[in-house]
């Protein structure tokens with residue numbers, strides 16, 4: 461053989477060309493693979509769901525809102541696993557459709573949400589739901605630490621997003637406790653909410669306000685219709 465080296469180089473080049481081509485095809489198919497379309501739906505509280513809410517205690521007849529004024533919304537969201545999931549949230553009927561538009565914006569921005577399950581899955585226990593990094597809306601409960609004062613969540617007029625990455629903080633008190641790692645709000649991590657970001661803007665687009673803008677103690681997970 462006159463040019464064995466040349467032959468090796470040619471074979472190598474051809475192999476690389478084929479491999480490169482395959483890689484290009486693969487990356488092209490990955491980039492052209494369209495994300496599933498955002499889906500949302502709004503449902504009345506049916507008998508099964510009512511039974512679940514009464515059993516967990518998230519709704520009681522003495523609570524400040526009738527079940528007829530609440531809606532179950534189901535929305536697509538991007539999970540921390542990079543996959544699309546369907547979340548469930550109970551909210552005030554007045555805001556159900558508008559809140560679906562908020563979650564549509566978060567979906568388009570591929571904002572990551574860890575879990576979005578009804579508070580009933582946590583026995584209507586806000587502490588358990590927060591510690592599990594659950595995103596939730598309605599819960600017939602008082603403001604934590606303020607007996608007799610109904611939370612905006614008890615009217616379906618508040619939503620908490622990624623509670624661990626966005627804890628409530630007042631002085632040295634942090635809730636949930638496992639959210640302490642996210643007290644440094646300069647940190648950038650999936651699921652965190654920052655001033656003026658896509659999450660704050662999405663809620664602002666329907667007139668809802670962020671607890672991260674409160675004076676004194678801050679509730680980085682909390683959005684509500686009246687800012688309380």
Ligand SMILES: [Zn+2]
Pocket residue numbers: 613618619620679681682683
């Ligand atoms: Zn809240």
